[in-house]
Amino acid sequence: AQTVTQSQPEMSVQEAETVTLSCTYDTSENNYYLFWYKQPPSRQMILVIRQEAYKQQNATENRFSVNFQKAAKSFSLKISDSQLGDTAMYFCAFMKHKGISNFGNEKLTFGTGTRLTIIP
Amino acid sequence: KAGVTQTPRYLIKTRGQQVTLSCSPISGHRSVSWYQQTPGQGLQFLFEYFSETQRNKGNFPGRFSGRQFSNSRSEMNVSTLELGDSALYLCASSLGSYANYGYTFGSGTRLTVV
Numbered sequence: 001a002q003t004v005t006q007s008q009p010e011m012s013v014q015e016a017e018t019v020t021l022s023c024t025y026d027t028s029e030n031n032y033y034l035f036w037y038k039q040p041p042s043r044q045m046i047l048v049i050r051q052e053a054y055k056q057q058n059a060t061e062n063r064f065s066v067n068f069q070k071a072a073k074s075f076s077l078k079i080s081d082s083q084l085g086d087t088a089m090y091f092c093a094f095m096k097h098k099g100i101s102n103f104g105n106e107k108l109t110f111g112t113g114t115r116l117t118i119i120p
Numbered sequence: 121k122a123g124v125t126q127t128p129r130y131l132i133k134t135r136g137q138q139v140t141l142s143c144s145p146i147s148g149h150r151s152v153s154w155y156q157q158t159p160g161q162g163l164q165f166l167f168e169y170f171s172e173t174q175r176n177k178g179n180f181p182g183r184f185s186g187r188q189f190s191n192s193r194s195e196m197n198v199s200t201l202e203l204g205d206s207a208l209y210l211c212a213s214s215l216g217s218y219a220n221y222g223y224t225f226g227s228g229t230r231l232t233v234v
Contacts (some may be wrong), residue, residue: 035222043208045225091163100175105151105214107176108223110163
């Protein structure tokens with residue numbers, strides 16, 4: 001079974017600063033996906049960024065980037081030039097890669113989340 | 121295009137009753153999954169449906185069930201409600217194809233059992 005650990009329950013940072021959220025995971029799988037989701041007070045889980053384990057290059061989406069260390073099983077999220085709208089719960093999630101002959105989707109295993117507050 | 125739609129947004133039920141929650145996935149998405157979110161247990165996987173078949177199930181009692189229709193819309197049902205079933209229930213849809221781009225979530229149904 002997979003486990004995902006987020007060791008920072010809460011973080012706060014000044015607007016325009018850079019913040020890094022930590023995530024570690026444990027798995028015996030070799031092929032998998034890692035995600036960061038954001039959940040603002042509106043409750044909807046929004047996909048922030050996605051990383052495929054077989055890709056060595058770290059994923060980047062505008063102000064969001066990850067530091068993926070497969071050997072260390074670490075997957076941190078860096079938010080640059082933080083904005084007030086970045087205030088939310090952030091969840092790290094793991095999904096194993098399903099086989100080519102399998103239909104449907106594998107489940108997401110989530111961490112416990114980090115509550116991020118951007119201070120004006 | 122329209123996102124994942126969950127109805128109702130809020131629900132209050134009495135212990136012992138049953139409840140049905142609805143989820144309409146993004147058009148073209150054939151995989152629908154359900155998650156329960158509580159402060160104590162976090163986000164936990166309930167089940168996943170693809171082409172009207174349950175493909176995967178989490179560790180929940182048999183009181184939790186679901187189904188998927190031919191248009192990919194899904195419902196989940198909880199019978200004999202308990203106080204501990206109070207939670208945010210999130211539905212997520214995806215293509216379900218080999219190229220996995222992750223899930224798109226709805227805004228959830230907040231269920232309160234009194």
